[in-house]
Amino acid sequence: MSEIILHGYWRSSAVYRVRIALNLKHLDYQQIGHDLRTGEQNTPAYKAIAPAGLVPAVEHAGQVYVQSLAIIEWLEERWPNAPLLPGAIEQRAIVRAMATTIAADIHPLNNLRILKYLKKDFEREQEQIDSWVAHWIGEGFAALEVLIDRHGDGYAFGEFPTMADCFLVPQVYNAERFGIDLTPFPKLTAAAEKARAHPAFAAAHPDLQPGAETA
Known part of the structure; x- marks a missing residue:
């Protein structure tokens, strides 16, 4: 290969x-x-x-x-x-929807280039930027909480890690970096914690990567 x-x-x-x-x-x-x-x-x-x-x-x-x-x-x-997607077509659509909720509805509004633009070009204060981040993560996590409650069984979807977990764990990492209260999302946080304990997720953590700064 x-x-x-x-x-x-x-x-x-x-x-x-x-x-x-x-x-x-x-x-x-x-x-x-x-x-x-x-x-x-x-x-x-x-x-x-x-x-x-x-x-x-x-x-x-x-x-x-x-x-x-x-x-x-x-x-x-x-x-x-x-496999990162389940076998049934209907189940794959649900997992893709979970991943896309993060990829399209949450992350693009909170990535570094958007936050820099808000600060520099729109001259927003850090408090306003933090509020922006918390709003959009909260909106997306509220929707995911419902989907995980419906379809999760330990992981975000079912009993095994899927593409949904590949997207969920990094977004929870971001939310924690921004100090966002995750207590309104117990199903979501439980799924993220289970996934984090999996060796594949643990080895992917940012702090373990080349060039990482832990301070």
Whole structure:
């Protein structure tokens, strides 16, 4: 198998998702870091790999794949063992909906470039930015709480980790970094804690990645 190269940033939740998926599928990969705080993702060298200047990007066998959801779908189709989606079509749609709630409804409104834009171009105070983050995470988590209550059985969906957990755990990590109260979401937090105890999730934690700063 050709080497898998994962371009990312140690604290990026989108990259965190892909690491979890790679670990669940027992795939070896090399990581190359790009510090988002200093703008390394905007260098011509990196934009030649990922034109939007976003992480993650994955290189494999001469191809480049971008966007975490698309990358994880590709991993699922390319290496179907240790599946991240359940067998039934209806169940797969539910798991994809859970993942997309995070990928489309929560994370884009709270990622670093949006928060920088709010602060610099709209001159928002940090208190206002923190309120913005808490609002959109709370809205999305409220919806996920209902879905996990309906379909979870230990993990976010069913008894085994799925794509939904690959997205949930990093988003909970983000929520905790922002100091958001998660007590209104007991089913969601319980599912995240169970997933975190899985070796594939534990090994993907940002603090264990190359370049991580634990202070």
